Amino acid sequence: MSAPRRFAPIQRLLHWLMAACIIAMLFIGVGMVSTVAPTYLPLIMIHKTLGVTLLILVMIRLALRRHYGAPPLPADLPPTIKLGARLSHLFLYGCMIVMPLLGLGMLWAAAYPVVLYGGIQIPALLPQSDRVHTLLWNAHVYLGLAFFALVLLHVAAALFHALVRRDGVFGTIALFPLKSRTTAAE
Amino acid sequence: MNQSGNPSRSGSGSLVLIAAVLGGSAAAFAYTAGWLSPGRLTPEQMISALTPPSGAPFGHRRNHAKGICFTGVFEANGNGAELSSARVFERGTYAALGRFNLGTADPNAVDATVRVRGLGLQIAAADGEEWRMALINPPIFAVSTPQAFHDLLIASGKKDPEAMKMFIQANPEFTAFATWAKTAPWTTSYAEEPYHGLNSFIFTDAKGGEHAVRWSLLPTAKGTAVSQAELQSRGPDFLEQEITERVRIAGPQRWTMVTTVADPGDPTADPSKAWPEGRRTVQVGTLVVQRIEPEQDGPCRDINFDPTVLPRGIRLSDDPFPAARSSVYRKSYDLRAAEAGDYPRTGAAKP
Ligand code: HEM
Ligand code: HEM
Ligand code: HEM
Numbered sequence: 001m002s003a004p005r006r007f008a009p010i011q012r013l014l015h016w017l018m019a020a021c022i023i024a025m026l027f028i029g030v031g032m033v034s035t036v037a038p039t040y041l042p043l044i045m046i047h048k049t050l051g052v053t054l055l056i057l058v059m060i061r062l063a064l065r066r067h068y069g070a071p072p073l074p075a076d077l078p079p080t081i082k083l084g085a086r087l088s089h090l091f092l093y094g095c096m097i098v099m100p101l102l103g104l105g106m107l108w109a110a111a112y113p114v115v116l117y118g119g120i121q122i123p124a125l126l127p128q129s130d131r132v133h134t135l136l137w138n139a140h141v142y143l144g145l146a147f148f149a150l151v152l153l154h155v156a157a158a159l160f161h162a163l164v165r166r167d168g169v170f171g172t173i174a175l176f177p178l179k180s181r182t183t184a185a186e
Numbered sequence: 187m188n189q190s191g192n193p194s195r196s197g198s199g200s201l202v203l204i205a206a207v208l209g210g211s212a213a214a215f216a217y218t219a220g221w222l223s224p225g226r227l228t229p230e231q232m233i234s235a236l237t238p239p240s241g242a243p244f245g246h247r248r249n250h251a252k253g254i255c256f257t258g259v260f261e262a263n264g265n266g267a268e269l270s271s272a273r274v275f276e277r278g279t280y281a282a283l284g285r286f287n288l289g290t291a292d293p294n295a296v297d298a299t300v301r302v303r304g305l306g307l308q309i310a311a312a313d314g315e316e317w318r319m320a321l322i323n324p325p326i327f328a329v330s331t332p333q334a335f336h337d338l339l340i341a342s343g344k345k346d347p348e349a350m351k352m353f354i355q356a357n358p359e360f361t362a363f364a365t366w367a368k369t370a371p372w373t374t375s376y377a378e379e380p381y382h383g384l385n386s387f388i389f390t391d392a393k394g395g396e397h398a399v400r401w402s403l404l405p406t407a408k409g410t411a412v413s414q415a416e417l418q419s420r421g422p423d424f425l426e427q428e429i430t431e432r433v434r435i436a437g438p439q440r441w442t443m444v445t446t447v448a449d450p451g452d453p454t455a456d457p458s459k460a461w462p463e464g465r466r467t468v469q470v471g472t473l474v475v476q477r478i479e480p481e482q483d484g485p486c487r488d489i490n491f492d493p494t495v496l497p498r499g500i501r502l503s504d505d506p507f508p509a510a511r512s513s514v515y516r517k518s519y520d521l522r523a524a525e526a527g528d529y530p531r532t533g534a535a536k537p
C-alpha cells in the first residue's frame with residue numbers, strides 16, 4: 001500500500017477524541033488521588049470507565065493504523081528527529097495500551113471489585129497479591145507521570161511543526177484540512 | 187514552501203507560545219494534583235494525622251490496626267427486599283468474610299485501652315457482586331465531617347490540653363460521643379458488641395422507590411457489663427483469645443442486621459446525629475460467624491472493607507464520609523500492601 005498523504009479521517013477523529021480523553025484521564029487521576037471530597041467517587045468511576053473505553057479504542061486505532069498506515073515525515077527532517085518521532089509515537093501507543101491494563105490489574109491484585117458506570121462488572125483475571133499490587137500500582141503512578149511528560153513533549157513537537165517549521169506534519173493529523181500547510185510535506 | 191531551519195521573527199513568537207502552552211499545562215497538572223495547594227485535605231494528610239508519634243504501623247491498617255479474621259454466612263430472611271432490590275436481600279445464604287478490630291492505629295495495643303471496637307464485613311452475592319462495610323460500636327460517630335475527623339486526630343494528638351478544648355468548641359457535636367465513651371458499658375467479648383454502620387445510604391426497591399437508611403448488627407449473645415479496670419486485669423489480647431475460644435466451644439455467633447429507615451428530614455449527611463427514636467426498622471437477616479482465623483495469614487488481611495463497595499440496589503447518600511473513607515482506605519491499602527514484608531505471613535495457614 002502506498003503511503004497516504006494524510007491520516008484517514010477516522011484516524012484523525014480517533015486521535016483527537018482519544019487525546020482529549022487521555023488528557024482528562026491524567027488530570028482526573030492525579031486529582032482524585034489527592035482528595036477526600038465526595039467528588040472522589042464520581043471521579044474514580046469516570047476514571048475506570050473511561051480508562052477501559054480507551055483500551056478498546058486504542059485496539060481499534062492500532063487496527064486502523066495497520067490498515068491505513070501513516071503519512072511519511074518530511075524528507076528534510078534529520079534522521080535523529082525522525083527516530084525520536086517514531087520512538088515517541090511508539091511510547092505513546094505503549095502507554096495507551098499499558099495504562100488501562102495496569103489500572104485493572106492493580107485493582108484485581110487488591111481483590112477490589114471493578115465495577116464500571118452502569119454497573120458493568122469486570123471479572124478479576126489476577127488473584128490478590130501484595131507484591132503484584134504494589135508493582136502495578138507503582139507502574140501506574142510513575143508511567144502515568146511519564147505519559148503526561150511525553151504528551152507535553154508531543155504537543156510541543158506538534159506545535160513546532162505547525163508554527164515554526166510549517167512543514168505540513170500538523171496537517172496530516174488535523175481534523176479539518178489546513179489549506180496551505182497540508183501540501184507542504186510532499 | 188519550505189521554511190524549516192529558518193525560525194523567523196514569528197518563529198520566536200511561536201517558541202514563546204509553545205513554552206507558554208507547556209508551562210500552563212504543567213502548572214494546571216500540578217494544581218490538579220494538589221502540589222500547589224497544601225491546604226487541601228488529602229488522603230496522605232488524613233493518614234499522617236492517624237499516625238501515632240511512635241511511628242506508622244508498617245504492613246498494618248493505618249487505623250483499626252489490631253484485628254482478627256472471621257468467615258461465615260449472611261442469612262437473608264427476605265424482608266430487605268421491600269427496601270432494596272439488592273440480591274443479598276433475597277431470602278438465602280451468602281458467603282461472608284470479616285474482621286473484628288479495635289479502633290487504634292497500634293496493632294499491638296492492649297485490648298482494655300481501646301474504647302472503639304469495630305467489625306469489617308464483606309458479603310458476596312451469587313452474581314459476583316460484593317457488599318463491603320466497616321461498622322463500630324458507638325451509636326453515633328464522633329464528628330460531623332471528614333475535615334472535623336482530621337482536626338480531631340490533630341487535636342487529640344497534641345500534648346497541650348487547650349487543643350482538645352478548642353476542638354470541642356469548634357465541633358460541639360463531639361460531646362455526644364465523649365459522653366458515650368465515658369458512660370457506655372464495656373463488654374468482655376467481640377461477640378457481645380453491637381456494630382453500627384452510622385453512615386447513611388439509599389436503598390432502591392424493585393419499583394424504584396428510594397429509602398434513606400442506616401444499619402446495625404445487633405448481637406444475640408447477651409453480655410455483662412464490666413468496668414474498664416476489670417478488663418485491664420486481663421491479658422493484652424484477651425478479645426482475640428476470647429472470640430476464638432467462644433466460637434470453637436460454643437459454636438457460631440450471630441448478629442441480627444437491622445435497617446433503620448429515615449423519615450423525611452432526618453439528617454443523612456451527618457453520622458454524629460442519631461435519628462429520633464421510633465423510626466421504622468426492618469430486620470433483614472443474620473450474620474453468622476462460623477470460624478475465626480488470625481489476621482496474619484487470614485482471609486481478611488487482604489480485604490479493604492471500603493464502605494463504597496455496594497451492590498446494585500444500594501447507593502450513596504449525601505453523607506460525605508463514605509467517599510472520604512474510600513479514598514483514605516485505598517491509600518492505607520496501597521501502603522500496607524507495599525509494606526507486607528514488615529508483617530510477613532507465616533505461610534502456615536495458606537499454601
Ligand atoms: C494525550 C494526547 C495524545 C496522544 C496519546 C497522541 C498520540 C499520537 C500518536 C500515537 C501519534 C502517531 C500516529 C501514528 O503514527 O500512528 C500522533 C500523531 C500526531 N499527534 Fe498526537 N497525541 C496526543 C495529543 C496531541 C495533541 C494535543 C497534538 C497537537 C497539539 C497532537 C499532534 C499530533 C500530530 C501533529 C501528529 C502527527 C505526527 C505524524 O505525522 O507522524 N497530538 N499522536
Ligand atoms: C489511559 C488510561 C489511564 C491513565 C492515563 C491513568 C492515569 C492515572 C493517573 C495519572 C493516576 C494518579 C496516580 C497518582 O498520582 O497517584 C491514576 C490513578 C489510578 N488509576 Fe488510572 N489511568 C488510566 C486507566 C485506569 C484504569 C482502566 C483503571 C481501572 C479500571 C485505573 C485505575 C486507577 C486507580 C484505582 C488509581 C488510584 C491508584 C491509587 O493510588 O491507589 N486507571 N491513573
Ligand atoms: C473520615 C473518616 C474516617 C477515616 C479517615 C478513617 C480511616 C480508616 C483507615 C485508614 C482504616 C484502615 C483501612 C484499611 O487499611 O483497610 C480504617 C478502618 C476502619 N474504619 Fe475507618 N475511618 C473513618 C471513618 C470511619 C467510620 C465513620 C466508621 C464506622 C462507621 C469507621 C470504621 C472503621 C472500621 C470498622 C475499620 C476496620 C475495617 C477493617 O477491619 O479492615 N471508620 N478507617
